[in-house]
């Protein structure tokens with residue numbers, strides 16, 4: 001893809017191994033690599049002695065054993081969850097049962113908007129519908145433990161309940177799936193919403209933490225600059241959609257073919273949903289029109305005729 005994001009796909013951690021990735025932060029990666037998960041979900045252990053675990057990961061016994069092994073002799077006081085996709089939160093019940101830790105998150109899984117007719121159940125496979133936090137966090141809430149302080153940073157967009165966490169002691173942010181170094185984030189309605197996602201990026205761009213530790217892959221460095229590149233990337237994607245629509249009405253498969261060159265075929269569904277996310281936003285802003293609510297099968301056109309070329 002031709003854009004100005006400097007992706008970093010370096011990631012050497014092997015499943016089951018523990019690595020110190022920042023002062024007071026250890027990482028354990030799950031063995032669930034894939035087109036959406038890169039090398040696997042990264043679970044983080046925060047602190048020493050009395051620790052917190054962030055994103056315990058999928059319900060995978062080998063990963064849960066590796067995580068508990070990594071904290072042998074220590075006390076896990078708290079569990080934090082960035083969002084309720086099945087690669088992030090389903091290990092919570094087993095880790096909680098083993099440790100008695102308190103579970104924090106924004107809330108249970110929920111959709112970014114009401115379902116349209118005929119849309120039901122489309123994304124159930126990716127969501128952990130059973131997850132419930134012990135304590136629901138709001139934006140700006142602060143939780144501290146033994147030698148660590150986490151500030152909840154509400155970052156809806158990838159999911160409606162996505163929460164990033166700023167670790168004060170290390171001046172870094174656990175960015176979950178909102179900002180990752182290896183790839184852009186997937187924003188797929190009705191789970192996610194582009195307008196929320198853009199607002200969450202703008203919010204992070206105003207913060208100063210230089211390093212992000214994401215839910216997949218290695219750290220994001222020079223994070224505020226990287227986030228601004230993410231924002232430009234989305235604006236460019238939106239501009240390509242509008243440019244294609246200037247040639248006439250188009251459906252989503254046509255737009256995907258026009259915009260994504262050399263797309264991994266396994267990602268066609270995700271790309272279609274990402275285009276739908278942009279179209280929902282453009283329809284809400286009155287720039288694009290469609291019949292009824294924006295849907296994956298809809299036909300889209302510009303609301304205004306294009307300006308004549310100068």
Ligand SMILES: [Zn+2]
Nearest residue numbers: 083085158177
């Ligand atoms: Zn996710």
